[in-house]
Amino acid sequence: MQRDYRDTLNLPKTAFPMKADLPKREPDRVAWWEAQRTYQRRLERNKQNGAWILHDGPPYANGHLHMGHFLNMVLKDMFVKIALLDGKWAEFIPGWDMHGLPIEFETLKHLKIKDFHAIDPIELRNKCKERALHWLDEQRSTRMRMGNFGEWQHPYRTIDPEFEATIVEALADLAQAGQIYKGLRSTLWCVHDETALAEAEIEYEQKVSPSIFVRFSADAQQRDEILRAMGVSAEHVPQKVSVIIWTTTPWTLPANVAIAFKPDAQYALYAHGDEAFIVAEELAPQTLGEHFGQFRKLGTVKGEALEGLSVRHPFMDRNSELVIADYVDLETGTGAVHTAPGHGADDFQTGLRYNLPILNPVDARGVFTAEAGPYAGMHIWKANPKIVEDLRESGALWNAFEYTHSYPHCWRCHNPVIFRATAQWFIAMDQNRLRARTIENLQDVTFTPDWGKNRMTQMLENHPEWCISRQRTWGTPIPAVICSACTESVLDPAVARIAAKHFREHGADTWWRDPVETFLPHGFTCPNCGGKAFEKEKNIVDIWFESGVTHLAVLGKNGIPWPSDVVLEGGDQYRGWFRSSVVTATAIKGSAPYKQIVKNGWVNDEHGRPMSKSLGTGIDAKDAMQKWGADVLRLWSASVEFVDDVRFGPNVVDQVSRVYRNIRNRVRFMLSNVDDLGRADVVPYAQMQWFDKLACDVTDDWVARVHGHLKAFRLHDAYLEIIRFEGDDLSSFYLDALKDRLYSSAAHSARRRSAQSAILHILTQFLTVTAPLLSFTAEEAWQSLPEALRGDRASVFDLTFAGSKHPNAASAQAWEKLKELRSWVAASEGRRDYELQAKLGLPQSWYDRFAPHLDDVREAMVVSALSLRANPSLEEPAVERELLAADGGKCKRCWKYLPLGADPRHPELCAPCAEIVG
C-alpha cells in the first residue's frame, strides 16, 4: 500500500490570479487609488523631504489621446512616481491648453456656423469653452485610466480667469521691458470676409489666373552695371536690357520692389533684334518661346553675381532691386521672381532681409489705396486685366496666357484669398539681447539627449520675430487700445495690469463686454498725440504664448518652486513649448524655467511609419488600454528606448505581453510562498540562513542599480535589469533551489521561515522598484500580500526605495559562484538534480567560505548530497567538479535521494521527512 505524501507538503497558495484580466480589473484600481487618496497621502508624508517637480506641458484639449500621448504621459507618471517612492514631494499638476483656433474651428463646425463674425463673441466664447471642457474631461479620464497620479481635480487650465490674468500680466511685464512692438506681417487675407485667415481656414481650389511675363528694363546706368557684373562687353549688346519676370497675380505688381534670383543657378543674357533679356538659362527656351533659336547668348553668370543691382519698375516711378533668395526654383517662370514683400510670405522674409519697403497698397476690402498710383480705387480682381492691358500698351508685356492652377481659397466664402501685410504685435527677439540671453540660459539646462541643446540653440538663433497676436475670438485678449484721434495702437503696461485684475475677477469676457474706460488708468492719454479717446483692440494672444507662460501660472506658488526640475515632451516641442517657455522666462524672470529637458521620441507604427488617423493606422490610447490593459502598455513604454522614435503595434505588444506574463508569474510564485507567513514569523536578516542572506544582499545591490537607472530616467536600462534579475537570479536560480526547503520542511521550521522572510524582502523590493512602471500589477500584488505583512503601508506607493548601501561585493561573488555551480548541475544530461551528488575540490579561499555552509551550497546546487574538500594547489577560479549518482533511494515525499526507512512507519521516507510526517 503506497501512500501519497503530497498533502503533507507546504505547496504554494495565493489568491493572486495567474490571468491578469487587466482591461477588466484596472478601472477598479483607479477608483481605489482615488478613494484612498493614495497619491495625496504619500505627498503629505513626503512634504518635509523637499520638492521635486515635473512641470506638465499642456496637451491641447480638442480630441482623443493617441499612443504618442500615452507614451509621453505615462513616462511623466513614471518619473513622478520614482521621485515619490524616493520620498520627494513630487507634486504633479496636470494642465490643458484650451484656447485657440482648432477649438474655435471645431466649435463653429459643431454649431454649423461658417463666419465667426456672424456670432456674438461672448456667445462663441461660451460655446468654445463648453467644447474645450468636454475634451478636458475626456482626456482627464483617459489619463487617469493610464494609472497616472496627479492633482486631477485641480488641474491648471489656460481658460481659468487666474491663468488669463497671468497671461496678461506677462504681457504687461514684456511691454514694460520694451520687449513688445507692433509691426507688419504677411497674413492670409480674405477680401470678401475682410478678415485674416489661419492656415487651417484655407482650402485649395482650381483657379484661372492671368499668367504674364513682364519686362523690367534697365536704364543706362543700370545696364552698364549689369553688363559689367556679367562680364559682357557693352558694344555688342542692344541698348534695351530687361529682366523678364513671371507672375500670375498682376495686381501685386504695384507693390513690387525687388526681383529675386537663385544664387547658384546660371542666368544668361540673350539678344534678339534690338533688345536683350536676362532669364535663367534652364528656363530660357520656354520663356523666350518659339524663336528661341534666333537668340544670341551673350554671356552667363550665377544668380548671386546679380545681387545689389537694380532695374526700373515698368510703371511705378522707382527701381526694383535685384536680390537673391534660396526659395527661387527653376520649375516654372523665368528664374527671376517678382517680389512684393507686402503680398507674399517668402517675399515678406526677403523684404526683411534686404530692408526693402513693405508696400501694402491694398485695403481690407481688396481695393487699391493711393499708394498703388494709377490703380488707386480699383478692386484688385478688376484691376488684373487692366494692368495686363496697360503693360501691353507700354511695351513691358513680353507674353501672356491664361493659367489654371491650385490656389488658396477661403473655406467659408470660397473666394480666392490674398497675402496682405497687416499690423501685428511682436516680441522683439533682439531687443535687450533677448535672443542671446535665452541661448545663454540654455547653458544651465541639462538636456536628454544632450544634442537637444544644440538643436534648440539653432532654433533660437533662427527664431523669427515672434508674432503673438491673432485676429480671432477664442483666446485671451491682448489689452491694447487704439487712439481715436491718431489711430495709434498702444499696449501700455498700466492698462494691461488693470485688464489683468479684471480678468482675474471676472474672466476675460470682460474685454468684450465692458467699455474701454474700465481698463484705462486715470488720466490716460495717447503717447503719440495726447488723445484721450480710445477703442479696444480685438486681438487675442497666440496660444503658444499662453502655454509659454504655464511656468508663471503653476510654478512659484503653493509651495511649488520655480523653476521646475524637469519637463518632458516630444521632440516637436524644441520648437514649441520648450522654446516659448524659455523665451518668456528669460524676458520676465531672467533664467530658464526648467533645470532639465527630457525629450521623448515619436510613436510610429510597426513599420516605422508615422501613425495617421486618415490611413487608419492611428491607435487611440483608450482603445489600446481596453484591448491590452494599461500595465502591458506601460511595460511597453519602459521596454523601448523612449528618447528615440519608437514603434508600436499588435506584434510589439504581443512580445511585451509575454514578458509581462513572466513577471506576473514570478511575483505570483513569491506571493504563493509567503501566504502562511505571519508577522511574528518573519526572521530578521541576522538570523537567516546563509543562502537567504546572500539573496537579500544581492537583491539590495540590484535595487540600488535599478534605482540609479530610474533616477536618471534610463527606464530601458531598468527594464533590462529587472528582467535579468527576475529571470536569471530569481526564477531559474534562487526560487527554483528554494522549492525543496519551502515545500518539504516543516511549515514552522526556522529554515522555512528564513526562506519565506527572504522572499518577503525580495518581493517587497521587487514591487517597490516595479511600482512606477507596472503600477497596477505592483499594487494588485501588494494587496494580495497577507495584510499583517503589509503593516501600515496600505499601498505599494507607501513603500520607499531601500536606502543606499555599499555594494555587497563578497556576497555577490559567492552568489555568482553558486549560480555557476548550479548551472553546471542543471546542464547535466541523463541523471539530474536530486538524482545526483556532487564532489567539489575548491581553492582554499572558496573552501573556507563554503565549508561552514555545506547544506546551503548543496541546496543552491539542487543535488541530494555534496562533499567539499580544499585543494590548495588550485588557483581561483578553478574548481574540481565531479557529479555522481546519488546514494540512497528517492524519498517519496521530498524527492531527494537519501537513506530511507529509518522510521518503520514510513519505509519510503528519509529521516527528516519521516519526522515531519510523524
Add this chain to the structure above:
RNA sequence: GGGCCACUAGCUCAGUUGGUUAGAGCAUCGCCUUGAUAAGGCGGGGGUCCGCGGUUCGAGUCCGUGGUGGCCCA
C-alpha cells in the same frame, strides 16, 4: 531643398576610451519536468552590425559618402 536624429538576430534592445569566435530577453526548434502547471528548468539554430570608400596591425565602434526612415523647417 535645409537642420537635427536613427539604422546591430523575426521583434525590443546591450555592445565602456577601436582589440579574441558580436551579446541578452521575447519569438522559434528540441529535450526535461508535471509539487509555480493556461506554469517551471535545460539546450540548439538564427546576424555581409543599412551600402560603398577610407584611416588602422585591427572598425559594429573613428572619418567621408550614398541609401532608408523620422522630427522640425523651407
